[in-house]
Amino acid sequence: MKALCWHGKNDIRYETVPDPRIEDARDAIVNVSSCAICGSDLHLFHHFIPAMESGDVVGHEFMGEVMEVGAETRDLKVGDRVVVPFTITCGECEQCRRGNFSLCERSNRNKALADKVFGHAGAGLFGYSHLTGGYAGGQAEYVRVPFADQTHVKVPDGLTDEQVLFLGDIFPTGWQAAVQCDIEPSDTVAIWGAGPVGQFCVRSAVLLGAEQVVVIDNVPERLAMAEAGGAIAINFDEESVLARLQELTRGKGPEKCIDAVGLESHVPRSLDSVYDRFKQAMMLESDRAHVLREMIYVCRPGGILSIPGVYGGLIDKVPMGPLMNKALTVRTGQTHVKRWTDELLGLIEEGQIDPSFVVTHSAGLEQGPDMYNTFRDKQDGCVKVVLKP
Amino acid sequence: MNLDRRRSLQPSDRLARALGWLGIGLGLYQLLAPRSVTRSLGVEGAEAIVRTCGARGLATGMGALSVNPKQALWARSVGDVMDLAALLALLADRDHPKRGSVKLALAGVGACAAASLYCAQAQTRRHAYQGGRTPDYRGRSGFPRGLEHARGAAATRSGLPSRPMALPSPAHSPGPRFQTTPSRQRDTSGYTKGSDYDY
Structure with missing residues (x-):
C-alpha cells in the first residue's frame, strides 16, 4: 500500500510499505477514505518529538471503512464507516473505565520506554513516535486499528467525510x-x-x-x-x-x-x-x-x-x-476523544456546527509531502489539509 | 521497499543541510585552531579575527540546519562575501608570501558563497511564509444556523453525559469505576498526621 513515511527532519516521503494485517483478535483494518495533516504532525516533521524511526508511517487523524476484523471486535463489522480516535483505548483498564481514555494503561506497547521518559505512560497513539507505541499512522491507504472494538466512532452515511473526520482529533x-x-x-x-x-x-x-x-x-x-x-x-x-x-x-x-x-x-x-x-x-x-x-x-x-x-x-x-x-x-492532557464524541456527533447531526469550515486544502495522498510544506509555511491560506488516499 | 520519489525534502533543503554542517565544521576549526589558519594564509597575528569568523560560521551553520534556514543562509552569504573581500585584499599584495594558499582559499570561499547565495534564494522562495493567494475566510463561521444561534447552544443542551466530567478525577468520571478500597474510603482509625490523608 502507499503511505506517508517519516525519514527525518523536514523529510516526509510518499512510499510503498507492507499492507497491515490483523495481529490480534481485537484488531480491525480500516480502508482510509480521508485523513488529515494535524498541527501536531508538524512537531514530528520538525523532529521535535523524540523516538521517531526512519520509515514510520505518520498521521493520526483519519477515517474510512472497516474492511477486515478480528474475532473479538464485538459490534464492529466489515463495511462500517468509522472515524478512528487518535488515542488508542482498550476500554477495560482503570483509566479507560474512568473515561480517561488518553491515559489508557494497556494500549501503549512501548510502555516501559514511555515510563522511563514520562514516569508513567499514556495511551498508545497512531503515527506519533515509538514513545506512544510506535503504531503505524493513518496517512496511508490502510491502517491496522488495535482495540478496534473500542477505538472507533461509527458515523452515519448522511454526513460527509469532512463533517466527521475531525471527530478523531481536533x-x-x-x-x-x-x-x-x-x-x-x-x-x-x-x-x-x-x-x-x-x-x-x-x-x-x-x-x-x-x-x-x-x-x-x-x-x-x-x-x-x-x-x-x-x-x-x-x-x-x-x-x-x-x-x-x-x-x-x-x-x-x-x-x-x-x-x-x-x-x-x-x-x-x-x-x-x-x-x-x-x-x-x-x-x-x-x-x-x-x-x-x-x-x-x-x-x-x-x-x-x-x-x-x-x-x-x-x-x-x-x-x-x-x-x-x-x-x-x-x-x-492528550484528548480523551471517546469521552466527547457522542455529544459532538450529536451537535453535528443537529446542525449546530459543521466542522468542514476549517478545510482549506484537499489533495491526494501522493501530494502529502508537498502539503506538509504548504501547511508548515501557511502558504495559500492553508489552515487544514485533508488527504484522500 | 520501493521508494517513490515524492518527498518533502527538496535539493535546496539538502544543500542547506550540507552548508550547515560545512559551516559548523569550518567554524569549529577556526575557533579551535586559528593559528593554523593564519599561518596557511600568511596573516599571523589575526587569530582573533579568525576566531570571530569561526563563531559566525558556527552560528550560521546551526541556523542552516534549523526548520527554516533562509535567514541563516543569507547571513552566511554576507559572511562569505566579507571573506572574499578580505582574501582579495590579501591577493592584491603581490609580495604576499602565501599567494597560492590565498588563491586556493578564494576559490573555496567563492564556491561556498555561490552555493550559499543560490540556496538562500531557493529557500526564500520555498519558505515564502504566508505566500501565495490570500483567501477570504470571513464567511466560514462553522455554524450552519448562524453565530447568534450558536452562542451558548451547547451550554443549554440537555442530555450531556460528558460535560461536567472535564477533569481526570474519580469524583467526576463517567462510566463504571473501580471501587475505592474500604480502608482508604472509610477506615481512618489508623490515621496519623503526615499520612496519605494529609494533602
Whole structure:
C-alpha cells in the first residue's frame, strides 16, 4: 500500500510499505477514505518529538471503512464507516473505565520506554513516535486499528467525510480545552493560536456560552476565520496582546486561557522567543514556552489555564511565582476523544456546527509531502489539509 | 521497499543541510585552531579575527540546519562575501608570501558563497511564509444556523453525559469505576498526621 513515511527532519516521503494485517483478535483494518495533516504532525516533521524511526508511517487523524476484523471486535463489522480516535483505548483498564481514555494503561506497547521518559505512560497513539507505541499512522491507504472494538466512532452515511473526520482529533481537542475551562456566561476566554485546534477552541467556547472569546495570532486569514466563528482577534504583529486583553476585560485579565500552540510557539521581536530558540538550538531545552509565560502573566487570579497544545519535553523560565500566587489552575492532557464524541456527533447531526469550515486544502495522498510544506509555511491560506488516499 | 520519489525534502533543503554542517565544521576549526589558519594564509597575528569568523560560521551553520534556514543562509552569504573581500585584499599584495594558499582559499570561499547565495534564494522562495493567494475566510463561521444561534447552544443542551466530567478525577468520571478500597474510603482509625490523608 502507499503511505506517508517519516525519514527525518523536514523529510516526509510518499512510499510503498507492507499492507497491515490483523495481529490480534481485537484488531480491525480500516480502508482510509480521508485523513488529515494535524498541527501536531508538524512537531514530528520538525523532529521535535523524540523516538521517531526512519520509515514510520505518520498521521493520526483519519477515517474510512472497516474492511477486515478480528474475532473479538464485538459490534464492529466489515463495511462500517468509522472515524478512528487518535488515542488508542482498550476500554477495560482503570483509566479507560474512568473515561480517561488518553491515559489508557494497556494500549501503549512501548510502555516501559514511555515510563522511563514520562514516569508513567499514556495511551498508545497512531503515527506519533515509538514513545506512544510506535503504531503505524493513518496517512496511508490502510491502517491496522488495535482495540478496534473500542477505538472507533461509527458515523452515519448522511454526513460527509469532512463533517466527521475531525471527530478523531481536533474537534474533541478544542472541545476538551474549552470544557476544561469550566466556562461561565460572564467569562472571557483567550485562545492563543488560530490554527485548526484554535479554531475549534473558538467554536467550542462560543457553543459553551462564553461572554467573550478572544483569539491571538498573526496570520490574517486565520484571524478572519476565527472572527467568523465569533472571536475577537488580536494580531500580535500589530498590537500589544497584554494591553488589548486588559482593555477587553476592564483591566482584570481573561478568566480562562487556552494554549492551542504548544511547543513551537514563537513571536518575532520577542526577547524570550530569541532566548528559547537559542536554547533549543543548543539542545538545552526541547520546547518553547512563550505562550505559557504570556498566559500565566495575563490570566486573571483564580483563573484556569487549559493546554491542548502539545509539549514533548522540557521548558525553561516558567514563571511559577505568578502561577502560584495567582492561584491559577492548569488543566492539560492528550484528548480523551471517546469521552466527547457522542455529544459532538450529536451537535453535528443537529446542525449546530459543521466542522468542514476549517478545510482549506484537499489533495491526494501522493501530494502529502508537498502539503506538509504548504501547511508548515501557511502558504495559500492553508489552515487544514485533508488527504484522500 | 520501493521508494517513490515524492518527498518533502527538496535539493535546496539538502544543500542547506550540507552548508550547515560545512559551516559548523569550518567554524569549529577556526575557533579551535586559528593559528593554523593564519599561518596557511600568511596573516599571523589575526587569530582573533579568525576566531570571530569561526563563531559566525558556527552560528550560521546551526541556523542552516534549523526548520527554516533562509535567514541563516543569507547571513552566511554576507559572511562569505566579507571573506572574499578580505582574501582579495590579501591577493592584491603581490609580495604576499602565501599567494597560492590565498588563491586556493578564494576559490573555496567563492564556491561556498555561490552555493550559499543560490540556496538562500531557493529557500526564500520555498519558505515564502504566508505566500501565495490570500483567501477570504470571513464567511466560514462553522455554524450552519448562524453565530447568534450558536452562542451558548451547547451550554443549554440537555442530555450531556460528558460535560461536567472535564477533569481526570474519580469524583467526576463517567462510566463504571473501580471501587475505592474500604480502608482508604472509610477506615481512618489508623490515621496519623503526615499520612496519605494529609494533602
